[in-house]
Amino acid sequence: MLRISREPSVIFTLAILVGLMLFFIIYPQVQVVLVPGLQGYVDFIVGQTWIKPLINSLQVMALSTTTAVILGFVYAYAMVYSKMPWKPFFRVIGILPLLSPPFVVAASYILLFGPRGLITYYVFGQSPNVLGLGGIWGVQTIAFFPFAYQLIADVLARSDARMEQAARNLGAGPWQVFRTITLPMARPGLAAAILMTAIYILEDFGNPALIGGQFTVLPTQAYGLISGFGDVSSAAAVSTILLLLALVFYIGKIRLEGQRSYVTISGRAGTIPRPPVPQVVNVACFIACLILAGLILMVYGVLFLSALTQTFPANWTFTTRHLDYLNANSLSLRNTLVYGGVAASICSLFAVLLGFLVQRRDWRGKRIVDFIAIMPAAVPGIFFGIGYATAFNQRWLDWLDRGALITISMIFWNIPVGYQAAIAGLQQIDRSLDDAATSLGASSLRAFRDILFPMLDSALLTGFVTAFVRAVTTLSVVIFLFTPGTTVATITIFQLVNDFNWGGATAFTISVVGMAVLVLVTVWVLSGRRVGLQKVQ
Amino acid sequence: MSSAMTRRDFLKLAGAGVALGATSLIPGCAPTPAPEPTKAPTVAVPTAAAVPTLAKPTGKLSVYSALNETTNNEFVKAFQAANPGVTVEILPLAAAGELQTRIRTEKNSPKCDVFVGGSSEFHDPLGKEGLLEAYRSPSSGLVGDLFKEASGLWTGWYIGVFSFLYNTDRFGKEMANVKKPATWDDLIDPAWKGKIVYPDPVKTGGGYIFIATQVFRFKRDEDKAMEYMKKLHANIGQYAGTSPQAIQLVSQGQFIGAPNWAHDILTAKSQGNPIELLIPEQTATEVGAVSIVKGGPNLAAAKAFVDWVLTKEAGELNVKLSNRYSVRKDVALAAGVPTLDQVKMVDYDRQWATDNKDRLLKKWQAAVGL
Numbered sequence: 001m002l003r004i005s006r007e008p009s010v011i012f013t014l015a016i017l018v019g020l021m022l023f024f025i026i027y028p029q030v031q032v033v034l035v036p037g038l039q040g041y042v043d044f045i046v047g048q049t050w051i052k053p054l055i056n057s058l059q060v061m062a063l064s065t066t067t068a069v070i071l072g073f074v075y076a077y078a079m080v081y082s083k084m085p086w087k088p089f090f091r092v093i094g095i096l097p098l099l100s101p102p103f104v105v106a107a108s109y110i111l112l113f114g115p116r117g118l119i120t121y122y123v124f125g126q127s128p129n130v131l132g133l134g135g136i137w138g139v140q141t142i143a144f145f146p147f148a149y150q151l152i153a154d155v156l157a158r159s160d161a162r163m164e165q166a167a168r169n170l171g172a173g174p175w176q177v178f179r180t181i182t183l184p185m186a187r188p189g190l191a192a193a194i195l196m197t198a199i200y201i202l203e204d205f206g207n208p209a210l211i212g213g214q215f216t217v218l219p220t221q222a223y224g225l226i227s228g229f230g231d232v233s234s235a236a237a238v239s240t241i242l243l244l245l246a247l248v249f250y251i252g253k254i255r256l257e258g259q260r261s262y263v264t265i266s267g268r269a270g271t272i273p274r275p276p277v278p279q280v281v282n283v284a285c286f287i288a289c290l291i292l293a294g295l296i297l298m299v300y301g302v303l304f305l306s307a308l309t310q311t312f313p314a315n316w317t318f319t320t321r322h323l324d325y326l327n328a329n330s331l332s333l334r335n336t337l338v339y340g341g342v343a344a345s346i347c348s349l350f351a352v353l354l355g356f357l358v359q360r361r362d363w364r365g366k367r368i369v370d371f372i373a374i375m376p377a378a379v380p381g382i383f384f385g386i387g388y389a390t391a392f393n394q395r396w397l398d399w400l401d402r403g404a405l406i407t408i409s410m411i412f413w414n415i416p417v418g419y420q421a422a423i424a425g426l427q428q429i430d431r432s433l434d435d436a437a438t439s440l441g442a443s444s445l446r447a448f449r450d451i452l453f454p455m456l457d458s459a460l461l462t463g464f465v466t467a468f469v470r471a472v473t474t475l476s477v478v479i480f481l482f483t484p485g486t487t488v489a490t491i492t493i494f495q496l497v498n499d500f501n502w503g504g505a506t507a508f509t510i511s512v513v514g515m516a517v518l519v520l521v522t523v524w525v526l527s528g529r530r531v532g533l534q535k536v537q
Numbered sequence: 538m539s540s541a542m543t544r545r546d547f548l549k550l551a552g553a554g555v556a557l558g559a560t561s562l563i564p565g566c567a568p569t570p571a572p573e574p575t576k577a578p579t580v581a582v583p584t585a586a587a588v589p590t591l592a593k594p595t596g597k598l599s600v601y602s603a604l605n606e607t608t609n610n611e612f613v614k615a616f617q618a619a620n621p622g623v624t625v626e627i628l629p630l631a632a633a634g635e636l637q638t639r640i641r642t643e644k645n646s647p648k649c650d651v652f653v654g655g656s657s658e659f660h661d662p663l664g665k666e667g668l669l670e671a672y673r674s675p676s677s678g679l680v681g682d683l684f685k686e687a688s689g690l691w692t693g694w695y696i697g698v699f700s701f702l703y704n705t706d707r708f709g710k711e712m713a714n715v716k717k718p719a720t721w722d723d724l725i726d727p728a729w730k731g732k733i734v735y736p737d738p739v740k741t742g743g744g745y746i747f748i749a750t751q752v753f754r755f756k757r758d759e760d761k762a763m764e765y766m767k768k769l770h771a772n773i774g775q776y777a778g779t780s781p782q783a784i785q786l787v788s789q790g791q792f793i794g795a796p797n798w799a800h801d802i803l804t805a806k807s808q809g810n811p812i813e814l815l816i817p818e819q820t821a822t823e824v825g826a827v828s829i830v831k832g833g834p835n836l837a838a839a840k841a842f843v844d845w846v847l848t849k850e851a852g853e854l855n856v857k858l859s860n861r862y863s864v865r866k867d868v869a870l871a872a873g874v875p876t877l878d879q880v881k882m883v884d885y886d887r888q889w890a891t892d893n894k895d896r897l898l899k900k901w902q903a904a905v906g907l
Contacts, residue, residue: 047895107785114791115774131775214737214776224740224778227634229894230659232641311809313789314706389642398646480639483648484626491630498631498781499605500788500805 004361010444014363017354021372024412028387029379033243035236044237050221054241057202057217060133064140065198071141072148072193075292078285079149080156081182081277085286092517093293096300098146098469099516101490104497104509106139106210108302111313113138118302118313131213139207142295144197147466151193152186154421154462158428159185161274168275177275185428192420195253199246199377199416205476218242219380223476226382239383246378250371300513307507322503326511329492333508336489337515339403340471343410348463350411351418352456356448359426360434377416381476384413389480402486406478410471417470418463425459426452461527465520472516594837595622601640603633603654605804608858612653615854616845623838633659634742640830644668650833651842656823657686657693658742658891663828664690670829672840676847680864684824691828694846695855696862698880699746699823700816702802703794704787707732708813712793721754721817724794725768733769734783734792737776739898742823744780747796748901749890750821753883759897763904770905788812798823803860803873814873818881825861 004010036044044050075094078084097105112119113135115127128134159182167177183190205219212220222238225231306312310319326333351373357363358370376384388409392400429452437447453460475490482491489512496505602609606629613625630636633655640649640663652660652669663669664686673689684693701718708715715728724733738744748766755761774792777783783795784802788810802814827846829839845851852863860871870876 049895049899107782110786110791111789114786114789116790129775131777209778210782212778214739216737216739220740220778224737226638227632227779228740228742228745230634230637230662232638314811315809386638386642389639393643393646393648395646479630479635480642482628484628495606495629495631499607500781500784500801500808500810501606502785502808 004357004363004444007444010357010361013353013445014357017350017357018369020350021369021412021415024408025372025376025415028384028391029243029375031390032236032383032387033240036233036240040233041237041240044234047234049234050218050238050241053216053218053221053238056133056215057219057245060136060140060208060215060217061198061202063133063137064144064201065194067137067141068144068197068201069148069152069190069194071145071292072150072197073152073190074285074288075145075149076153076156078289079153081274082282082285083276084282084289086289090289090293092521093296094146094149095465095469095517095520096146096296096513097143098466099473099513100509101206101473101475101493101512104303104493104505105143105299106207108299108306109135109139109142109211111302111306112298119298129213131211132215135211135213136208136215136217139211140201140204142292142299143204143207144201145292147200148193148197150462150466151196151421151424152190154458155186155190155193155424155428156182157458158425161272164275165272174275174278174281191253192424195249196374196377196416196420199249199374202242202245203378203380205380205382219382222380223382232386236383236386239380242378242380243375246375247371249378250374300510303506303510306502307510309503312502312506319503322507325492325496325501325504325508329489329508331485332487332489332492333512333515335403335486336472336512337519339407339410339488340468340516341519343407343414343471344464344468346407347411347414347467348418348421348460351415351463352422352453352460353448354415355419355422355426355459356452359423360431360448360452361444373419374416376413379413381413381474382479384409385477385480388477402481402483406481406486406488409477409481410467410474413474413477414467414470417466418460421459421462421466422456425456429455457527461523464523468519469516472512593620593622594835594841596624596835596838598623598625598651598835598838598842599649599833600625600627600651600653600842601636601649602627602629603631603636603659604629604855605631605859608855611854611858612846612851615850616842619845620838620841623835623841625842637663640668641666644832647830647832648834649830650835650839651827651829653827653842653846654825656697656742657684657691657826658823658887660691660826660828661686663830668831670831670833670836670839672829672843674840674844674847676844679847679866684864685826691826692843692847693824693826693864694852695825695859696864696877697823697825698799698816698862698874698877699743699750699796699820700799700802700814701794701796702784702787702805702812702814704790704792704811705813706811707790707793718794718815718817721751721765721819723817724796725765725772727772729772729794731772731774732793733773734775734777734786734795735769735773736780736783736795736797737778738901740778741780743796743798744776745894745898746821746823746890748897749893750819750883750885752890752897753821753885754819759900763900766901767904784812799874800860800871803871806873807860816875816880819883820880821883821885824864 004014079087079090110130111117113128114130115121120126120128164177164181167181203219205223208217208220209223218238218241222235225235307322308318309315310317354373358366388405392405434447434451437451438444473490475494478488478491482488489508493505493508496508609627609629613627617623617625636652636655637659640652643649669690671689674692677685677689677692680692685691712728715726718724736744738748751762751765752759777786780797781801784797784805786792787795788805799814799816802812806812827843829843833839849865849867852865852868855861856863856868856871862877
């Protein structure tokens with residue numbers, strides 16, 4: 001692997017990137033970790049209140065990650081390999097669960113599947129206790145499979161169709177191709193997807209808060225300590241446990257990845273069509289996607305009903321009065337789109353450049369920077385926000401616009417998303433391509449700009465899309481940063497929910513989702529490529 | 538215990554005052570000052586008149602508010618009308634714990650002048666940490682000693698009562714022969730099995746206040762209180778992650794009843810949900826406070842705001858829009874709530890409850906086997 005010591009420009013770029021990460025990721029987090037003090041940690045550990053939530057967190061993480069990754073894989077496989085109809089429809093539907101502030105969606109699951117749920121009780125006459133482990137598992141599966149789908153689809157789309165064609169020509173059956181070619185080639189992407197999904201699920205606060213009942217996980221414990229008792233110290237200790245867990249996963253991931261890598265020769269496949277899958281697989285893919293899409297549409301259907309009726313589910317009279325909240329809160333909607341859009345653009349560019357320097361160049365401390373880049377994923381949003389408020393609310397920084405600070409927080413909180421997509425993308429581009437460029441005299445940065453960057457467009461878009469949806473839907477990061485002029489949509493929804501204004505909250509949620517879908521579809525169309533999907537001939 | 542007795546006496550007096558205040562609104566009925574032996578006259582003291590030498594404040598005022606949206610809007614309008622030189626920038630966050638944390642994290646460069654709303658439990662630690670400015674408003678004489686911090690670090694201005702709500706549709710259909718709960722003991726009737734949703738005491742302030750209330754109800758016999766919680770646990774279908782969520786679930790009919798805050802129940806009811814409020818006896822209260830942040834940008838305006846929050850006008854707006862009880866005796870009650878003297882309060886020792894939180898929660902977890 002190339003060393004960077006001969007290239008000052010690379011050292012300079014790297015220094016800037018690492019410096020920014022130290023200042024905007026590590027520095028605020030250190031503030032949080034230091035809050036409890038030594039005695040605080042001792043008291044907290046002796047108190048043992050963390051043991052149960054820790055076990056719960058690990059349990060629900062194992063369950064939800066398994067199902068979310070399996071569904072994500074099925075969805076991605078169907079989108080990339082099958083010849084099923086309605087693919088654009090499924091692509092939009094697959095992104096919907098990512099776009100909703102979680103507390104509203106989890107609530108609509110309860111309306112559908114609760115003890116008096118529209119489906120469970122009024123259709124099947126059952127009164128299941130949906131709050132608790134089962135509920136969290138169900139909701140998180142639906143909420144997080146799109147993350148896995150995004151990452152896996154990106155990997156599958158770039159795997160080399162020629163190898164599969166060759167295998168088929170040599171007599172391998174479709175199943176054998178899948179098992180011996182497709183799956184192994186997807187391995188780096190799969191590992192990344194599993195790791196990221198696991199960490200997101202571990203960090204997830206919104207769903208367990210609404211559907212967890214007394215089943216307490218670490219993020220809900222931390223949040224409850226703050227919102228219920230104002231105990232930031234113990235809450236920070238909980239957050240530190242989450243960070244340590246992330247470190248464990250990270251080490252596990254490094255071990256798991258091993259030394260084998262599966263690269264395609266030309267950099268990107270798609271020049272020849274993939275071997276057709278059997279018709280029965282097409283049908284199966286279509287049915288699986290249809291079921292998932294139906295489930296997601298049902299959840300949003302409930303939101304629509306709440307937004308357009310007087311008092312759902314008690315009073316189904318049609319009304320448009322909840323839509324008035326859109327006008328009253330247009331500022332927060334606008335802020336959300338501006339901050340989210342700017343943050344996602346910068347974040348995905350930053351992440352791709354960083355991914356290149358980590359994955360393609362050799363330098364001291366690489367592993368540490370690699371860890372820092374995925375660390376924010378393990379930090380509960382609320383602590384990212386507290387860290388920012390503590391670190392950057394200083395007299396000497398009062399000139400800094402709050403909107404800018406919120407945007408910066410969104411950039412660095414979402415680095416892991418873009419970074420993982422970039423690494424997965426780079427792992428499938430043969431090194432000889434950019435090595436050839438450098439051998440011919442191009443600088444590292446030029447090789448990156450002219451050779452790799454154009455090939456990474458889909459990784460870049462995946463990073464943009466996921467960073468955007470996370471920025472648009474985060475509440476806990478901005479809750480300590482927003483000011484009256486820089487309020488965002490999730491804050492508005494949170495306020496409406498706490499005012500028992502369910503109609504207003506759902507109306508606003510629908511409009512946020514609608515706007516975000518519009519932005520994403522525009523980006524897809526403008527970019528001329530579809531995220532996570534190969535070019536179909 | 539003596540202080541608790543005083544507190545109960547005060548509440549009774551306050552309740553009587555509230556009742557009298559209510560009658561004074563009826564046309565033809567002469568306003569009668571509430572009987573209040575130890576304090577200054579109970580009629581509204583116009584705050585501006587109380588500090589006539591002070592110039593009217595000007596500039597921007599930053600208010601962190603845990604009140605609901607409509608109350609915020611009306612408060613800004615009314616305060617600005619009374620203080621035309623001040624522009625209020627309100628930062629609404631209906632979650633006092635988050636606001637408290639914000640003020641803490643901003644201590645190097647405070648952005649907030651006034652922290653309004655949220656129970657005193659959220660203001661008090663900030664005062665102890667030296668983050669609040671002591672201010673005794675000229676009107677704070679109207680507020681009972683139990684509802685304010687002695688040196689003026691925070692002043693209580695409304696009271697919230699912990700109570701119970703039930704879904705009228707389902708209760709009428711499924712529990713027609715069960716009597717409506719009048720005491721907390723009625724909730725352990727097996728007829729309620731699986732029909733109650735309860736805010737998780739580990740995560741919510743209200744859920745914990747309920748446990749502490751039981752301890753005080755059994756004269757600090759913790760074993761009896763835990764015995765009660767264990768029986769109640771058998772009737773609890775689910776624990777909710779937040780207090781408002783429990784109200785939401787009952788409103789939807791997912792469960793039939795839930796212990797919760799009276800004012801939130803009334804607010805949810807006013808949205809058209811089929812729910813009803815009950816206030817069982819021997820319940821507890823929270824005191825909603827207002828405080829000034831030390832080193833905030835505009836101290837003069839902050840003081841004017843605290844003065845204004847303690848006026849009758851503000852008290853009445855808060856009752857009308859948030860359904861809470863005002864600490865002022867001359868403010869009428871919200872529709873559908875009993876007077877405070879009709880509400881039987883438990884001898885609630887706030888300090889003890891705060892100090893013993895971790896221990897009691899652990900004891901509760903062991904008792905119910907969670």
